Amino acid sequence: MKITTEEWLILGITSEGRIFRPSDWTERLCGALASYNDKGRWEYSDYAQPVIFESKAAVRVRTSLSSINKTHYQFIMDFAANNRLQIIPAGKSIALEETVEETIEQAEVVWSLGSWILALLLHQWKARSLFKNLPR
Numbered sequence: 001m002k003i004t005t006e007e008w009l010i011l012g013i014t015s016e017g018r019i020f021r022p023s024d025w026t027e028r029l030c031g032a033l034a035s036y037n038d039k040g041r042w043e044y045s046d047y048a049q050p051v052i053f054e055s056k057a058a059v060r061v062r063t064s065l066s067s068i069n070k071t072h073y074q075f076i077m078d079f080a081a082n083n084r085l086q087i088i089p090a091g092k093s094i095a096l097e098e099t100v101e102e103t104i105e106q107a108e109v110v111w112s113l114g115s116w117i118l119a120l121l122l123h124q125w126k127a128r129s130l131f132k133n134l135p136r
Contacts, residue, residue: 006062007061007090010061010076010080011087011088020085026059030050032076047068048062061077
């Protein structure tokens with residue numbers, strides 16, 4: 001199923017159902033695009049803003065950010081995928097090339113590859129330490 005949207009909501013809940021920590025993660029993530037306005041006050045970008053969704057912390061990300069600054073958009077979406085945060089569509093529908101299922105599958109591949117590399121490194125370390133004390 002292909003989902004199209006103007007905005008994504010990145011929820012502060014992991015795919016395992018746990019609340020994501022630290023509690024100020026939304027402000028930190030949106031702070032990457034924030035700036036000071038004319039009055040010297042800190043102002044979040046229109047493209048990434050911390051919000052409350054169903055009494056939980058979340059970040060609203062506009063998909064138009066990908067055409068304005070692909071690096072920032074990719075950073076935010078990678079953050080969500082790497083931390084296994086739930087991503088749901090929000091706002092009015094428009095055509096979008098990416099689906100939620102593809103994002104989840106990409107995150108699972110990265111996670112399983114990282115786990116495999118860690119297991120391989122631990123195996124090599126164990127094998128070396130076994131033969132370390134043998135006489136030559």
